[in-house]
Amino acid sequence: MATAPYLATTELVRLFDDGDSEVRKAASAAIRVLHEPASASISERLVAAYVTSRAFPDNFGDLFHTLEQSLRLLPSTTIIACERAVEHAGVELGDLSRATAAISRDIVTVVLRLYRQGDATMRDRCLNVVDKLADVGAYGLLEALQHER
Incomplete structure (x- = not known):
């Protein structure tokens, strides 16, 4: 799921709030591929879910690194x-x-x-x-x- 978040977005969003910190960390890896063309349609939803999740405080660096490298307009979220x-x-x-x-x-x-x-x-x-x-x-x-x- 982390390498192709557009295939299982709903499940991935749930994993951002999993009780196990290792699961949250693994799910956070999906953020690293938001700049890829296949993820364009879900980037707004994924960012919105991620920033309000339990995964965000411990793993937000990947999000900013990915967004900084993205050539697309940034999601408003x-x-x-x-x-x-x-x-x-x-x-x-x-x-x-x-x-x-x-x-x-x-x-x-x-x-x-x-x-x-x-x-x-x-x-x-x-x-x-x-x-x-x-x-x-x-x-x-x-x-x-x-x-x-």
């Missing part, structure tokens, strides 16, 4: 993932001794892409996430913002 990731990771996003700091760059890139592709409401939400990223000293934020000017 991605903003929820950004908000939750910043809320969950907090100051770890700016602490270079933590692996979470590496994910910070992908989150920043995704938020800025959402800002560019979004409407006024989406841009406001993105700016709120950027403010929170600045508050926690997210790694890569200042450099990314300098390139936006």
